[in-house]
Amino acid sequence: MTTTRFTINGHKKSIDAPPMKRLLDVLREDLHLTGAKEGCGEGECGACAVLIDGDLVNSCLVPVLQTEGAHITTIEGLAPLTEKDEKLHPIQQCFLEEGGAQCGICTPGMILATHHLLEKHPQPTLLQIQEGLNGNLCRCTGYMRIFNAIHQSALAGAAK
């Protein structure tokens, strides 16, 4: 066991875990943040994507020890729900309105990949959208509704 300290969704945490434990398993088992999903477990599908220090990363490929001192954002941290404020993040709202989610397994990764894309390209072209999402697989939607949701997110100024 090794102690790893990081900031997750704005909260400082200290985790005792085997140093090679996958960040995905730490999130789901130790922190009970089950938004990140395991799809392929080999970095192909993006269902486990999170943001580490602002960068999109597949959490199934990150040993927890390598997150020492990092700032991690999961889907739970994108629009922290409180009793007073249940507003979704604009990207989530656009996915909802455009039908960008069906079974939902890929959706947390899709939304974080969109967040990462819009930080780099606030008004992305279709090609930039396709590239930004190239590591996130969806077997339900056929992607068009997801692309529409991203386009709407950009129009809504979601990058800000």
Added chain:
Amino acid sequence: MRSNVTQYDLIAPNSLDAVLQILADSPDRYTPIAGGTELMVALGAGRLQSRKLISLWNLEELRFIEITPDAIVIGAGATFTDIRKNPVIAKEFSILADAASWTGSIANQNRGTLGGNIVNASPAADSPPALLVYDAELTLISTRGPRTLPYRNFHLAYKQTVLEPDELLHSITILRNYGGYKTYIRKVGPRNAQAISKVAIAALAHMNNGRVKEIRIGAASLREYPARLTATEQSLTAKTITPKVIAAARAAILTEARPIDDIRSTARYRATVAANLLEEFLRTL
């Protein structure tokens, strides 16, 4: 089956010197791990042999891109995203930038490192064909000091390299003198992102009075490691590109290539496509 993660140890010294000292002194053999895009896949699949790992991720001594008037020096810990963001690489080393752009996905490019791509020594890796045609030089380091060698001499056999157990790849140096060269790179696979190539060719040529003064061809998935196709290069040197010369070059690459049948493709398909890619480049000269 998934590995039992409690059986693995990972340490993360906070300086390159500390890592090198451990590699030199420890009776245990440590496997370096940078962004984890290769070794963590092996861990997940229950086939990671090394039980002791040492982290290189984010060591600032390895994560840099330095531009000098004559050369670009890329730290082994630079990620594919770092490479894609660099304006000098985009302008002067476009085929390396192209290779970085179709390595994995955005998330994998944020973690995968150029050094890891080289040291992992996959014959199908995306960046080596570009590094081979730019005739990149590698700097290896250990507590015994640094040494340099041309990248084309780095691989010895399938997944075997000249790297000693106490050594790390430190950096990759490419000279900035490719202004007058025509360049080419193409990966053939089911899709650009994520897919591992069936075959890939990078090439660069310098023409003089309608003749090939110099040509370099680097290939992925045609030999047991990323390799220059020197016999094919020789078949083209000092030649004017005519249909006959193209036919001879196609014959040369079919002889020189040693592709295999595997889950991604067949040897015959790979060799034929490699000849087609080479011809596509030669027709631009």
